[in-house]
Amino acid sequence: MTQPAPERILVIEDDRALNRLLIEQLERLGYAAQGAGGRAEALAALAGFRPALALLDLRLPDTDGLQFLPELREYCPVIILTAYGSIDQAVQVVRAGAADYLVKPVSAQSLELALKRFFDTASLLRDLAFWQAQARRGRDAELVGTSPEMNDVRSLISLFAGTEAPILILGEGGSGKELVAHALHARSRRSNGRMISVDCDGGLPAAELFGEMRESSGHQISRHEGLIAAAEDGTVFLSGVDRLAPDVQAKLLRTIETSTYRPVGSSVSLPSAARFILSSNLAPEDIAPEGGARNELLFRLSAFTITMPPLRARPGDVAVLAESFLAHRSFQRSIPKRFSPAALSALTAHDWPGNVRELRNAIERGIIMSAGEEVIEPGHLGLAAPKSKSAPGREGAQVTLTFALPPGMDELRDAYLQLLLDRYGGNRRRIAEILQISERNTYRLIQKLPPSQDAS
Incomplete structure (x- = not known):
């Protein structure tokens, strides 16, 4: 597993000697540091360096630190540096959004303590929602069941959890695909890292997944980190991934294959250390339907598939x-x-x-x-009365088909299929149950409908 990179800190201080001293102190503490002498240099550095924190001097040659603070905070948290320490000024900069306040000259000990306090707090805040969700899940997170089908699922989880390969989980809605994803993460070498779960059913903008860059004063700066960056070396679980737009699917496939991603608006690819687990409600035979280039992502990842039984x-x-x-x-x-x-x-x-x-x-x-x-x-x-198993979808319903002339077999078949499509909202699984054929054959019949009737 890829080791996490050291936290990056940008030092914005116009005194070059002090700037260099702070960088050396930060590097001795195990951080990656870069210097800037003012606002313009800081904006230029933000794009490529992408710091987790900035140390900002209040007195800069091309701006006032308090005026620059709100703009800088859009890209990373800020600790203020100043030689003019007072309680009033400390309150002022904290109210303006600074994470902390240090008075120059900054001793190595006070710098180390301030940074440790900041990164410890940031880590706790990032992990809080995850651990709260884990606690709420409780026993719900367990894969309960002793059937042969569930034993097969557990065997595949044990087999796949130790790999770094992306995993595809298939199954009907509500069958427990997310529980499988959590089990895979918990048994992997990434179990101490974050697992970020995202529902893609409503579509997911590329910027949310990959992050976004924007122009500011002629420089390309990170607007916000996406979910891939937030996961770090943990796991990204994307539920309903087949609902992603084709261009987002293509970018995601490229990320999985190359372990790099490109934020929206950027021309630079960044490394990704996250593992991907994807899920879909599609049946296995519907992953790559005829002409279905949209599902190329699922088709390419189908080598490591776990199907959750209904x-x-x-x-x-x-x-x-x-x-x-x-x-x-x-x-x-x-x-x-x-x-x-x-x-x-x-x-x-x-x-x-x-x-x-x-x-x-x-x-x-x-x-x-x-x-x-x-x-x-x-x-x-509150359960509905038991339904007859012998005639699925025919619970006392009448079917009426009207023709101007006696129909041929093909015309009769197409009309009945169209009626089922209208009645069940295009639900191929339900229609397949009624026709007592596979979903793949149902799909093929729908594809053969005359253009004027095709409701798929």
Whole structure:
């Protein structure tokens, strides 16, 4: 695994001797440092050096430090240096947004303490949300189930976790793909690093993922770091990655293959030490459909794939999951709760189109609706009445097709397929269940629809 680079610090001080002294002190402390004599030199340095912190003198030849402070803070935190120390001035610069305040001449000890305090605090703040999320997840982060399908998933996690290869996780919505991603990260050599999880279902701007550069006073400066930079040498998990725009997918694939990325608006590629885990709701056979260049990213990464089975494919795990959700609920813990045999039977009989997420919601509803009662009954769970397994999608619905003339077989097939597309909003998985054929064959039938009918 790539070792993290030393933190970079920009020293903005017009006294060249003091500037050089501060740089030497910083380098002895293990930091990477670069100097600038004023605002213009600082702006020029920001683009290529990309500091994590700036030391800023209040008295500069081409600007006043307090006036420059708000502009500089857009790119990195700032510690003020001044020879005119007073409590009033310290309060002024902190209120203006400075991270700290040091009075010149700065001793090596006070500089070391200030930097340690700053980077320790920054690290704690960066990690706070991650650890809070981990604590909230609790036992939910465990892959619960003893079915052969779940044992296969665990075997692949153990096999892939120790590699540096990007991993593709496939499965229906709510099936637990994010749990697989967390398990991969937790068992990898990057487990002490951050795991940044991003939902791409609504589309993800390239600037959010790769960062962005902008022009300021003729210089290209980092506007903000993207998620890849924020992950450092940890893991980036992108959920619903097939929903990314094609150009973003292409940039992401290039990043994964070359371990470099280019911020939006920049002509310079930067190194990436992050590992990527991607997920998609697509079925394996739909990763590279005919003419589907949009999914080239998934196709290229399909060598290391884990497919999370839907809950209906492992009914033996339903009761185990339900008991786990009940035991580790975060509310009404003072009231003992258990399922009646009828409730467990109802849970096992349900087909769970929403998978594990739907099951968890049903258990939470059962806990609430049972109120002060100890036993959760079927009526508390809010489950729909069982549906006939023999005729999926035909729950008493009537189908009417109208033709001016008696139709041929192809015309009849196309009209029925179009009706299903309209009724089920183009959901190929649902239509495939009704037609009792594979999703790939369903896709091919849709592609053959006359242009005027093609609703896909």
